[in-house]
Amino acid sequence: MTKSKFSWIIPAILALLFFAGESFLNVSDVEARSSRAAAEEEDEDYSEDEEYSDEEEDADSEESGDEYADEEEEFDPDAPIPDPERVSGARLQTKDNTLLSATYYPGNRGKKTVPVIILHDWSSDRKDVEVLAQELQANGCAVLIPDLRGHGKSNRYLVDAENTETFEAGKKFTMKDMQEIVNYDLPCLKRFLMQQNNSGQLNIDKLCVGGVGYGGLIAAFYANADWNPMVKRKKSMPTMGDVKGFFMVTPPKKIKGLDLMSSIQYPTWRESISCIVVGGESSKKVLKTTEAQIRKLCGKEALERCWFRDYEVKENGADLIQDPESDAVLDILAFIDLRCIKRDILWKRR
Numbered sequence: 001m002t003k004s005k006f007s008w009i010i011p012a013i014l015a016l017l018f019f020a021g022e023s024f025l026n027v028s029d030v031e032a033r034s035s036r037a038a039a040e041e042e043d044e045d046y047s048e049d050e051e052y053s054d055e056e057e058d059a060d061s062e063e064s065g066d067e068y069a070d071e072e073e074e075f076d077p078d079a080p081i082p083d084p085e086r087v088s089g090a091r092l093q094t095k096d097n098t099l100l101s102a103t104y105y106p107g108n109r110g111k112k113t114v115p116v117i118i119l120h121d122w123s124s125d126r127k128d129v130e131v132l133a134q135e136l137q138a139n140g141c142a143v144l145i146p147d148l149r150g151h152g153k154s155n156r157y158l159v160d161a162e163n164t165e166t167f168e169a170g171k172k173f174t175m176k177d178m179q180e181i182v183n184y185d186l187p188c189l190k191r192f193l194m195q196q197n198n199s200g201q202l203n204i205d206k207l208c209v210g211g212v213g214y215g216g217l218i219a220a221f222y223a224n225a226d227w228n229p230m231v232k233r234k235k236s237m238p239t240m241g242d243v244k245g246f247f248m249v250t251p252p253k254k255i256k257g258l259d260l261m262s263s264i265q266y267p268t269w270r271e272s273i274s275c276i277v278v279g280g281e282s283s284k285k286v287l288k289t290t291e292a293q294i295r296k297l298c299g300k301e302a303l304e305r306c307w308f309r310d311y312e313v314k315e316n317g318a319d320l321i322q323d324p325e326s327d328a329v330l331d332i333l334a335f336i337d338l339r340c341i342k343r344d345i346l347w348k349r350r
Contacts, residue, residue, distance in 0.1 A: 081137060082106040088153065092146070092192060094184040099164065100146050101153035102126065102189065105133050106201065107142035111347035113202035114340045115193045116143045117186070119215030121317055122173040125152035128318035129212060132332065135324050139333055140341065142202045144189055148181060148215070173214045178221060186222045190242070194350055203347045206340045207242040210332070212318050216248030220263050220275070227269035245274040245339040247332050250283045250316045251290070261293045270298050276307040276335040278328045280316040307335055 084105045092100035107113030118129045126145040133143040147154035150169025197204035209219040226241035291308045309331050320328045
């Protein structure tokens with residue numbers, strides 16, 4: 001009698017435990033999916049445009065059959081220098097739908113070619129850095145010189161699939177300008193160079209960026225952003241960025257809320273920072289301050305990788321690099337040759 005009266009209790013308890021456990025698993029699963037989604041969304045903010053999944057990366061490797069190139073690959077040092085080409089429109093469309101315009105100077109060393117991006121100063125355009133671009137190309141580099149957004153011919157953005165509107169940059173350089181160029185323009189320019197890398201025309205892992213005035217400051221900030229540990233990396237180089245050096249021609253003094261040293265944030269970049277800073281007579285103080293700060297933050301040994309050159313000339317900014325035989329141009333060429341061209345880094349399909 002007693003046994004039959006309570007015989008339903010044990011099955012009922014087991015059923016309750018089963019449904020409670022199933023409910024808990026469902027909740028945990030939802031929370032896990034939410035966490036993964038949030039993490040993926042956060043990663044997207046820091047991801048580069050050219051990212052692939054592991055499956056896509058493996059497929060690319062199998063398709064190319066040549067992910068890592070032989071360092072002894074032959075190239076003809078006397079090969080003719082290719083003509084420059086204009087790049088614009090859909091080929092240089094940023095994530096915020098700005099249409100950039102640039103001139104590309106291809107290299108002639110194939111997979112050994114070092115890519116360089118040169119940025120002009122604020123309220124200027126790419127013509128100011130053409131001489132330096134031509135000299136770098138003559139030395140075997142592939143050089144991309146854009147008009148910054150709102151300058152020159154980079155003054156359009158897509159409103160919809162068929163219509164564009166024009167705009168101009170403000171007269172003064174702001175933090176918002178810096179963020180937009182670093183977050184949108186530079187990744188777009190790098191994506192174009194990545195395509196050249198995958199066709200065997202250059203080695204993106206030897207990337208150098210530089211600029212004149214505020215363009216140099218932007219280059220320094222992008223170099224740091226490229227080494228951001230939050231950016232997804234390929235398995236072969238999980239903690240390293242592609243930028244191996246940057247250069248600044250007469251960088252500006254600290255502006256409100258922004259200075260060069262605030263760009264040196266990540267330990268791996270701080271330990272590997274490689275740059276050259278050049279200027280005329282009026283830039284001596286800025287150069288000395290920058291040198292002292294790098295010594296303080298990165299150690300004395302960093303000065304072996306970072307060069308500071310001031311010249312007894314009145315020219316500054318773009319005027320300093322208009323003469324191809326100027327000391328500024330020759331020093332920048334020497335820096336890129338030592339820190340990028342001669343670096344022993346194998347080409348990889350990306």
